[in-house]
Amino acid sequence: MSETKQTDNLVSVRDLVVEFTTDGSVVHAVNGVSFDINKGETLGLVGETGAGKTTIAKAILGILPDPPAKVRNGSITFEGQDLLSLPEKEMRKVRGKRISMIFQDPMTALNPIFTVGDQIAEAILLHEKMSKAESEKRAVDMLELVGIPGERCKEYPHQFSGGMKQRVVIAMALACNPELLLADEPTTALDVTIQAQVLEMMANLKEKLNTSVLMITHDLGIVAEMCDKVAVIYAGEIVEIGLAEDIFDRATHPYTKGLFGSLPSLKSHEKRLHPITGMVPDPTNLPEGCKFSPRCKYADEGCRCQAIPLHDLGNGHLVRCRKEGGEK
Amino acid sequence: MSAFLEVQNLKKYFKTGRGTLHAVDDVSFKIEKGTTLGVVGESGCGKSTLGRTILHLLDSTGGKIFFQGEDITHVNKQKLRELREEMQIIFQDPFSSLNPRMSVSEIIKEPLILKGGMSKDQMDEEVKKLMDTVGLAERLTNAYPHELDGGRRQRIGIARALALNPSFIVCDEPVSALDVSIQAQILNLMQDLQEERGLTYIFITHDLSVVKHISDEICVMYLGQLVEKAPSEELFENPLHPYTKALLSAIPIPDVHNKKQRILLKGEITSPIDPKPGCRFAARCIHATEACRKPQALEEINPGHFVSCQKVRELNDSKIHKEETI
Numbered sequence: 001m002s003e004t005k006q007t008d009n010l011v012s013v014r015d016l017v018v019e020f021t022t023d024g025s026v027v028h029a030v031n032g033v034s035f036d037i038n039k040g041e042t043l044g045l046v047g048e049t050g051a052g053k054t055t056i057a058k059a060i061l062g063i064l065p066d067p068p069a070k071v072r073n074g075s076i077t078f079e080g081q082d083l084l085s086l087p088e089k090e091m092r093k094v095r096g097k098r099i100s101m102i103f104q105d106p107m108t109a110l111n112p113i114f115t116v117g118d119q120i121a122e123a124i125l126l127h128e129k130m131s132k133a134e135s136e137k138r139a140v141d142m143l144e145l146v147g148i149p150g151e152r153c154k155e156y157p158h159q160f161s162g163g164m165k166q167r168v169v170i171a172m173a174l175a176c177n178p179e180l181l182l183a184d185e186p187t188t189a190l191d192v193t194i195q196a197q198v199l200e201m202m203a204n205l206k207e208k209l210n211t212s213v214l215m216i217t218h219d220l221g222i223v224a225e226m227c228d229k230v231a232v233i234y235a236g237e238i239v240e241i242g243l244a245e246d247i248f249d250r251a252t253h254p255y256t257k258g259l260f261g262s263l264p265s266l267k268s269h270e271k272r273l274h275p276i277t278g279m280v281p282d283p284t285n286l287p288e289g290c291k292f293s294p295r296c297k298y299a300d301e302g303c304r305c306q307a308i309p310l311h312d313l314g315n316g317h318l319v320r321c322r323k324e325g326g327e328k
Numbered sequence: 329m330s331a332f333l334e335v336q337n338l339k340k341y342f343k344t345g346r347g348t349l350h351a352v353d354d355v356s357f358k359i360e361k362g363t364t365l366g367v368v369g370e371s372g373c374g375k376s377t378l379g380r381t382i383l384h385l386l387d388s389t390g391g392k393i394f395f396q397g398e399d400i401t402h403v404n405k406q407k408l409r410e411l412r413e414e415m416q417i418i419f420q421d422p423f424s425s426l427n428p429r430m431s432v433s434e435i436i437k438e439p440l441i442l443k444g445g446m447s448k449d450q451m452d453e454e455v456k457k458l459m460d461t462v463g464l465a466e467r468l469t470n471a472y473p474h475e476l477d478g479g480r481r482q483r484i485g486i487a488r489a490l491a492l493n494p495s496f497i498v499c500d501e502p503v504s505a506l507d508v509s510i511q512a513q514i515l516n517l518m519q520d521l522q523e524e525r526g527l528t529y530i531f532i533t534h535d536l537s538v539v540k541h542i543s544d545e546i547c548v549m550y551l552g553q554l555v556e557k558a559p560s561e562e563l564f565e566n567p568l569h570p571y572t573k574a575l576l577s578a579i580p581i582p583d584v585h586n587k588k589q590r591i592l593l594k595g596e597i598t599s600p601i602d603p604k605p606g607c608r609f610a611a612r613c614i615h616a617t618e619a620c621r622k623p624q625a626l627e628e629i630n631p632g633h634f635v636s637c638q639k640v641r642e643l644n645d646s647k648i649h650k651e652e653t654i
Contacts, residue, residue: 048507049478161596162371191370191534193593196578200592218508221580248584262512263582264541266564271519273541275512279477 008039010212011060011180016074018055018236021067025284029055031236032074037180037229042206042213044227044244046220046259050280052236053216054104057182059084060214061101062091078180097127100173104185106165110157116143116168117153123175142171146201163194170202177209184216199226220263224248229316232256235281235291238310242317252319254296290321298323330397331358332528333382333496338391340374340381347602351377353552354391356626359545361495364522364529366543366560368536368575372597374552375532376420379498382530383415384408395496413443416489420501422481426473432459432484433469439491458487462517479510486517490525498530503538515542536579540564545632548572551600551608554626558633568635568644571609607637615639 018030030052037043045053058064060076062083076083078099083091100123103109111119120139125132140150146167157165166186173181186202187195203226206213215226223230224244231241232253240253251257261274278295281287290308293299303322310318340352351374359365367375380386382393384403392401400411419425426435433455440451459466462483473481482502489497499518503511519542521527533539539546539560546563548556548571556569567573574591593612606621607613613620619638626636629644637643 048509163596191597192536192578193370193574194596195580196590196592199580200590219580220582224582224584225580244584248582259508260582262508264512264515264537266537266540266579266581269561271541273512273516275516276509277513279479279510280507 009036010039010041010079011037012075012077013056013060014075014077016056016059016076017072018052018059018064018069019072020069022284027283028286029069029236029283030059031286033233033236033238034074035231035238035241037212037214039179039212040206040210041229042215042227044223044230045214045216045233046218046223046230047233048218048280050283051233053233054184056233057101057184057214057216060180061095061099061182062086062088063095063101093127096123096178097176098178099180099182100176100178101182102166102169102173102184102186105189106162106169107189109169110165112157115154115156116160120153120168120172120175123172127176138175139171142175143168145174145205146171147197163190163198166190166198167201170198170205174205174209174211178211181206181211181213182216183213185218186215187222188217188219202226220259232259235283235286237291237320238318239292239320240318241310242313243315246313246315246317250313250317252313252317252324253292253321254298255292258295330394332361332396334358334394335382336392336394338378338381338393339389340377340386341389344601349601350552350603351600352381353603355547355549355552355554356391357547357554357557359528359530361528362522362526363544364531364542366539366546367530367532367549368534368539368546369549370534370575370597372551372600373549374600375534375549376500378549379417379500379530379532383417383498384411385417413492414494415496415498416492416494417498417500418482418485418489418502421505422478422485423473423505425485426481428473431470431472432464432476435473435484436487436491439488443492454491458490461490461521462487463513477510478506479513482506482514483517486514486521490521493525495526496528496530498532500532501534502531504533504535511538518542536576548575551597551603553608553636554634555609555636556634557626558630562630562633566630566633568629568633568640569609569637570613570615570643615643 014034016030016033020027020029033056035043047053059071071084117136117139120142121135124135124138140153143153144150148164148167160168187198190198217223227244230244230247231238234255240247240256251260258276262276264273276295281291287294289304289306293303308320308322310320312318336356338352338355342349342351355378367378369375377386381388388401392399403411436455436458437451440446440454464480464483503514506514522529531539531542543560546558546560547554550571556572567576574593577591595612598611605623607624610616610620624636624638626634629635629640
């Protein structure tokens with residue numbers, strides 16, 4: 001990351017709060033999340049199931065189902081525009097054109113009754129002034145860009161393997177050269193050798209098109225490989241955020257440390273893992289104070305009675321822990 | 329002494345409209361008591377079919393299975409019931425492998441009812457013990473699967489598999505559907521149970537760091553064939569088959585400083601329907617030559633390290649122990 005990129009802000013999320021109202025109870029999915037992504041930068045959003053990762057991406061794209069979802073607070077500024085207050089008609093010009101999303105499951109993200117070529121061309125036709133024939137030509141180019149022979153554009157999704165379908169989904173997301181790509185677990189459904197191909201391709205494309213990426217994943221290996229910055233999210237809150245080197249070398253929050261301790265390592269010969277005890281809290285009934293405190297071995301009364309602010313460790317490395325991971 | 333479990337040239341073919349699908353093709357290995365054999369490979373390589381064929385959940389097409397020295401390739405219903413007490417399975421998906429209409433205690437109790445010979449009170453006592461063993465709180469006795477998260481559900485699956493006190497468990501991707509922090513808890517539990525009860529595991533997974541962590545020996549499968557088999561440490565330190573090398577290099581490592589050199593494979597897994605003789609990996613292998621189209625044999629290259637590749641010596645000259653090459 002160069003110094004010039006630091007100031008070139010593309011998207012700013014501030015104090016985002018998203019709730020889901022279900023029968024009588026309220027699910028607190030996202031509780032005051034703030035982060036920035038600069039141009040050409042990749043931010044990794046790491047956390048477990050139900051931490052609120054996908055909800056954040058959907059809020060940015062304005063595709064949260066309302067009801068039950070409701071953005072209660074916060075702002076999402078994209079190139080100076082507040083996306084949350086944008087009328088739907090305007091939002092449609094942004095969605096798919098300037099911001100696009102790769103969904104987790106390539107098997108369900110494609111329409112089974114249209115050819116892949118038509119599906120990619122649809123995204124292009126919606127946003128660019130061009131003829132049908134031109135859009136089809138562009139669709140073929142996009143397929144070739146992601147490493148699929150252009151003549152396969154007349155085929156249907158079921159004729160492709162999982163890895164190929166995910167490439168089609170990526171081709172569709174990149175069809176209009178978006179400035180921001182939201183990648184929601186883009187390789188989770190794929191085998192490792194295919195995952196390696198897809199990640200390599202994404203890294204190359206990112207370089208070529210200077211796209212910013214929000215990479216949602218639970219795989220710390222992928223984060224190490226792809227991301228400039230990392231935000232660790234737990235129970236709808238960022239518990240630690242910083243440059244990838246800082247997070248990997250100086251993980252401070254007990255939850256971040258716990259995540260690393262849970263991973264079986266390919267290098268060490270340790271025969272015992274160090275998992276985090278207990279379970280993720282129920283999002284309809286979150287604990288007071290630090291949301292990780294019931295599972296944290298360093299927690300005391302002070303952690304449980306008050307909301308914990310993010311604390312700056314320097315160099316943009318922020319941690320939401322009043323004990324700095326038990327060291328104080 | 330014979331091995332605890334041995335399979336010889338095991339084959340499982342499926343007849344499909346387009347031809348014969350070779351799901352498991354000529355796989356042989358032995359497992360010693362109390363150890364874990366990891367089976368890794370990508371989706372569709374036949375690793376689950378292998379586990380299920382050993383347990384007689386699928387009938388084998390060819391080859392032999394020996395369990396504690398006894399040939400169990402073909403058994404009658406009566407004998408199969410007895411075997412099932414010894415051999416159990418933990419399934420991948422804790423969401424679909426539990427009956428949603430049964431409570432936790434009913435699910436764990438079912439094998440005990442099927443076995444018979446226990447009073448209701450004895451069974452309740454046993455269920456309580458099992459729940460305690462796998463770390464399920466007693467208050468969950470009457471809960472239903474949908475009320476529980478994936479980790480707890482997988483604990484139910486483990487308790488059910490342990491109910492009849494088996495000596496051998498096939499674990500079919502038991503942690504793949506779980507989050508990392510929960511995954512670590514379940515892996516630790518499975519290791520503890522193995523130590524306490526002297527269990528023997530076949531651990532099927534696509535996650536290489538998990539398999540390294542839990543296995544004593546590892547088999548790498550590609551399109552129904554066993555391409556490499558070695559003790560866990562040896563396989564990771566000294567992979568010899570080109571596919572294993574590519575597979576290991578493809579794992580993203582959680583370390584920002586050591587970006588490793590990738591061996592990127594071209595193309596995708598080919599069709600397992602009516603495969604041509606010869607190495608099935610040849611189509612994606614950069615070292616493939618004409619000779620790779622002939623059938624390959626599993627060969628012991630280093631002690632305990634078997635590889636099925638005719639070019640293995642040529643490709644790995646420096647890594648093969650000196651005594652072996654002379």
